[in-house]
Each structure stands twice: as structure tokens, then as C-alpha cells.
Amino acid sequence: MQGIVLFAHGARDPQWAQPFEAIRARVQARRPEYPVVLAFLERMTPSLAEACDQLVARGVTAVTVFPVFMGQGGHLKEDLPRIVEEIRATHPGLPIALQPAAGEDPVIHEAMAGWVLSRFER
Amino acid sequence: MQGIVLFAHGARDPQWAQPFEAIRARVQARRPEYPVVLAFLERMTPSLAEACDQLVARGVTAVTVFPVFMGQGGHLKEDLPRIVEEIRATHPGLPIALQPAAGEDPVIHEAMAGWVLSRFER
Numbered sequence: 001m002q003g004i005v006l007f008a009h010g011a012r013d014p015q016w017a018q019p020f021e022a023i024r025a026r027v028q029a030r031r032p033e034y035p036v037v038l039a040f041l042e043r044m045t046p047s048l049a050e051a052c053d054q055l056v057a058r059g060v061t062a063v064t065v066f067p068v069f070m071g072q073g074g075h076l077k078e079d080l081p082r083i084v085e086e087i088r089a090t091h092p093g094l095p096i097a098l099q100p101a102a103g104e105d106p107v108i109h110e111a112m113a114g115w116v117l118s119r120f121e122r
Numbered sequence: 123m124q125g126i127v128l129f130a131h132g133a134r135d136p137q138w139a140q141p142f143e144a145i146r147a148r149v150q151a152r153r154p155e156y157p158v159v160l161a162f163l164e165r166m167t168p169s170l171a172e173a174c175d176q177l178v179a180r181g182v183t184a185v186t187v188f189p190v191f192m193g194q195g196g197h198l199k200e201d202l203p204r205i206v207e208e209i210r211a212t213h214p215g216l217p218i219a220l221q222p223a224a225g226e227d228p229v230i231h232e233a234m235a236g237w238v239l240s241r242f243e244r
Contacts, residue, residue, distance in 0.1 A: 112224060
């Protein structure tokens with residue numbers, strides 16, 4: 001069974017996670033057959049390693065990680081690959097596919113531009 | 123003349139700004155009559171104050187700020203209102219409208235969910 005992880009930065013304020021939970025719920029509703037979970041780089045739980053442990057405990061045999069980040073900097077270029085290598089060492093039989101960041105996709109640029117234009121015209 | 127500011131976090135890595143520039147260019151292409159600029163909270167320039175100075179110098183008489191942030195935490199709840207108050211003190215005649223964060227809008231949740239689902243199914 002596949003598992004999907006939406007990976008976000010994390011923050012002190014609990015409200016910060018709400019948009020990611022809203023996205024998770026939408027993905028889960030359209031793919032009820034796969035576990036869809038959140039994981040965070042810092043300041044929120046679960047970490048990506050904890051999320052993978054939990055998915056494996058639920059019977060997941062392959063994980064796809066989606067970085068819900070707009071910008072690509074040190075967190076995605078350095079921290080995330082290091083974290084994934086550590087998880088691969090802990091779960092050597094678990095394939096972990098790493099998707100490009102949300103902000104790299106023109107579909108997301110278009111959605112954000114549409115959001116600006118629709119609100120600006122109100 | 124109205125001016126539009128897309129406000130983002132900022133990072134050390136120059137590549138980090140690319141998605142925001144891609145969004146800016148799309149908005150600008152559809153509203154060539156208004157200046158559309160980026161501004162950053164930290165580690166990148168211009169700051170929001172600098173961006174507003176530059177817009178005023180270009181003849182802008184009202185600014186709308188769009189926080190291109192997914193999560194709402196201390197940066198948007200505390201830092202951004204403080205920065206806007208400082209700019210209002212510097213430019214007392216300049217109306218500055220503050221939009222809700224991108225991550226608060228269900229349109230963005232749907233776009234992000236669609237991005238995950240489209241890539242997961244490849």
C-alpha cells in the first residue's frame with residue numbers, strides 16, 4: 001500500500017497547520033484507499049521520520065513525499081535529503097519518492113496568480 | 123494608480139524567490155496597467171517598506187499587499203501588521219490594504235490538492 005506525506009515547514013502557532021490539514025483532507029477524500037498524512041520540518045509534529053514510522057505501522061510499503069513549500073532553499077536542498085537518507089537507513093526496504101516542491105510547478109504559479117487577480121478585482 | 127505587492131518570507135538562497143517572481147510576472151502580464159512587485163520579510167530585498175517607497179516614487183497612490191504564505195503564524199499575525207503600521211506612519215496619505223494569506227483561501231487548498239493528486243497518479 002502506498003502512503004502520501006505532505007511535508008511542510010512547521011511553526012509555533014498551532015493555527016499555522018490549518019491550510020496543510022485542509023489540503024490533506026481534500027487529497028484523502030479523493031484517495032480514501034491510501035493513508036495521507038502531514039509531517040513537519042520543525043516546531044510541529046510528527047516529523048517526517050515519525051510520519052514514516054507511523055505509515056509503516058499501518059502497512060504502507062512505499063511513501064511519496066510532497067514538499068508543500070513555495071520556495072526552494074536550504075530546507076529542501078539540504079535538510080530534506082538528509083532527513084530522507086536517515087529514514088532510508090531506518091527503513092531500508094521502504095521506497096521513498098521525493099516530489100519537487102509545490103512552488104516549482106507552473107500549475108501552482110497560475111493558481112496563486114489567479115488568487116491575487118480574483119481578490120484584487122473585488 | 124493602484125500598486126500590488128506580493129509579500130513573501132525570503133531566504134538566503136537566491137533561487138528561493140523564483141516561484142514568487144513567476145507569480146508576479148503572471149499577475150503583471152494580466153494587469154499591465156498596475157505596478158506589481160515583490161517584497162520580503164527577511165533575507166531578501168526589497169523589504170515591504172522599500173517596495174512601498176518605490177511604488178510611491180512611481181506614482182502609486184494605493185497599495186494592496188498579498189501575503190504569499192501558506193501558513194499563518196507570528197510572521198503574519200505580528201510582524202506584518204507592525205511593518206504596515208510603520209509604513210503608514212511614513213506614508214500617512216497612502217491607503218494600504220492587507221489581504222488574507224494565500225493559505226487561507228479554499229481555492230489554494232484545492233489547487234495544492236490537485237497538484238498532489240496529479241503528480242501521485244503519474
